[in-house]
Amino acid sequence: MTQSPIEVPMRSGLCSVCASDVTFLDTGSRSIRENYACPVCDATLRYRHQAAVIVELYGVKPAASISAVARAGGFADLDVYEPGVIGPFRDLLASAGSYIQSYFWPDVPTGELHKGTSARTSRP
Ligand SMILES: [Zn+2]
Numbered sequence: 345m346t347q348s349p350i351e352v353p354m355r356s357g358l359c360s361v362c363a364s365d366v367t368f369l370d371t372g373s374r375s376i377r378e379n380y381a382c383p384v385c386d387a388t389l390r391y392r393h394q395a396a397v398i399v400e401l402y403g404v405k406p407a408a409s410i411s412a413v414a415r416a417g418g419f420a421d422l423d424v425y426e427p428g429v430i431g432p433f434r435d436l437l438a439s440a441g442s443y444i445q446s447y448f449w450p451d452v453p454t455g456e457l458h459k460g461t462s463a464r465t466s467r468p
Contacts, residue, residue: 350396352389354380360395361387361432363409387432395433414439 352360356367362385373379377390387395395410402422403413410433413419419440426437429447437443452458 350393350400352392352396354389358408359385359387360392360399360409361385361436362411385432391432410436 354368358365359368359382362382364382364384366383368380368389369383371379371381371388373388377393378388380389380392381387382392398410399407399413402418403410404416404418407413407416407418414436417439419437422440423442424437424440424444426433426443426445427447429445434445447458449458
């Protein structure tokens with residue numbers, strides 16, 4: 345059995361992060377995944393694809409965005425780990441039962457907290 349790919353509009357349509365119906369902005373990035381940003385929430389194609397997969401896995405139909413899933417409490421029973429400290433998901437995933445981020449800072453020993461956040465260091 346094969347699964348159909350999750351479709352995400354590239355140039356215009358509903359943003360899978362904030363649910364705005366927009367024309368996505370060509371940022372001029374050479375990387376397609378870092379381009380086509382939402383003019384409302386700044387999510388690039390990379391984050392919009394990630395959000396679409398999260399909505400597919402955890403959304404209650406017909407949730408159209410990761411914002412809608414978060415507002416509906418769809419992450420409340422989850423323990424979420426995000427390997428990174430930037431991007432449009434931080435505030436949305438903070439509604440999870442637990443939410444841990446990690447990032448690699450070369451001058452901070454693995455496992456220590458850094459910059460007063462819950463972020464932890466890890467090796468890439
Ligand atoms: Zn958006």
